[in-house]
Amino acid sequence: MAGTDIAVTGLGLVTPGGVGVEASWASVCGGRSPASLDPALQDNPVRISCRVPDFDPEHLLGARRTHRLDRFVQFALVAAHEAVADARLDPRTWDGARVGVVLGCADGGPGTVEQQHHVLREQGAGRVSPLLLPMQLPNMLAGQTAIEFGATGPNLVVATACASGATAIGTARDLLLLDRCDIVLAGGSEAMITPLVMAGFAQMGALSKREDDPATASRPFDEDRDGFVAGEGAGILVMERVADARARGARVRGRVTGYGTSADAHHMTSPHPDGLGVEAAVRSALADADTGPDEVQHVNAHGTSTPLNDLSEARMVSRTLGGSPLVTSTKGVTGHMLGAAGAVEAAFTVLSIERGLVPPTANLSVPDPRIDIKLAQTLTSLPIDVALSNSLGFGGQNAVLAFAHA
Known part of the structure; x- marks a missing residue:
């Protein structure tokens, strides 16, 4: 319904495809993953990761701030600066009390924790940094962003595991519709590629072991997929009410028309085998958008490249969206950027x-024969009026966003 649509007026990205929206978009459209063997994981059971290339926080944020911020906050600030500039907003002139920040992450700053734990073990408690907590606490993601931009409105971090970024956008939409604020910086950031965290994922059997060819290890919906590849980075959207955006002459890049969320209530880490939880979230998002399932032309799937997730999500799409939308998973390029x-x-x-372009599902050589959905295997031109973005997380948490053309 037009009266409840929210405008996206700015985008900012820091991804394994590159720093910035255009570099990231070109990478996913090119369909080649930068995943490689990671020297920081040389002693781990699985050594593959998908890191942000050429990320120079001292150049982007300054040396002093860089050393006081964990990597997950650095990513977010860089992406937020791009998004605010893209929205043609000037934080020096906005009413900060009407600007909110809602961001998602799954973990916070494990890199800082692991580093300072090493200091504790090797040098003693008296050498632990007083910045340990301000750097690693998850809420500092939103707190530091507020400080950076003078945003004194609603400020929170949501944690729904790998659905966190989508949950944050849905929550931001609710705040705008409730008139709690006029502008929200929404999205997510994550920097979990550390030896301890990756050892945990490896011990769970969640990671791809395709170390002979890391660039093809993340292969969503492929019959030979064997797990995900961990990625890192941030995505920030500037969101406003459509009427407000148009009144100030802003470019509306797209509209968030619906949001659905649900819980599987099924298993600690595995999705429901038939995707019943995410189906409920899809139906809720479509109802919120006043859109029929056969009107959806494109789905950016969660598509992690794990055997269970891809099959259950595909079964749900096939059963729920009767119009045979074109489905992609950009995780074939970026890896799984978690929160x-x-x-x-x-x-x-x-x-x-x-x-009007759908990126390919990178490394999809032979689709799983049990999957009956239309998968994008090449960069595809497609006029799109309605699309969904699906996100699922450990604990059975699901978030689905419906988008429409400006």
Whole structure:
């Protein structure tokens, strides 16, 4: 319904595809993953990661701030600066009390924790940094962003595991519709590629072991997929009410028309085998958008490249969306960006609608024969009016965003 639509007026991305929206978009459209063997994981059971290339926080943020911020906050600030500039907003002139920040992450700053734990073990408690907590606490993601931009309105971090970025965008939409604020910086950021965290994922059997060819290890919906590749980065959207955006002459890049959320209530880490939880979220998002399932032309799937997730999500799409939408998973290129994934993929969905292009599902050589959905295997031109972005997280938490053309 037009009266409840929210405008996306700015995008900012820091991804394994590159720093910035255009570099990230070109990478996913090119369909080649930068995943590689990671020297920081040389002693781990699985050594593959998908890091942000050429990320120079001292150049982007200054040396003093860089050393006081964990990597997950650095990513968010860089992406937020791009998004605010893209929205043609000037924080020096806005009413900060009407500007909110809602960001998602799954973990916070494990890199700082692991580093300072090493200091504790080797040098003693007296050498632990007083910045340990201000750097690693998850809420500092939104807190530091508020400080950076003078945003004194609603400020929170949401944690729904790998659905966090999408949950943040949905929550931001609710705040705007409730008139709690006029502008929200929404999205997610994550920097979890550390030896301890990756060892945990490896011990769970969640990671791809395709170390002979890391660039093809993340292969969503492929019959030979064997797990995900961990990525990192951030995605930030500037969101406003459509009427407000148009009144100030802003470019509306896309509209968030619906949001659905649900819980599987099924298993600690595995999705429901038939995707019943995410189906409920899809139906809720479509009802919120006043859109029929056969009107959806494109789905940016959660598509992690794990055997269970891809099959259950595909079964849900096939059963629920009767119009046979074109489905992609950009995780074939970016890897799984964990708590940032939903925000980054929301941004990619906006770009797909805006540019009429669906990125390929990278490394999809032979689709799983049990999967009966229309998968994008090449960069595809497609006029899109309505699209969905699906996000799922450990604990059975689901978030689905519906987008429409500006």
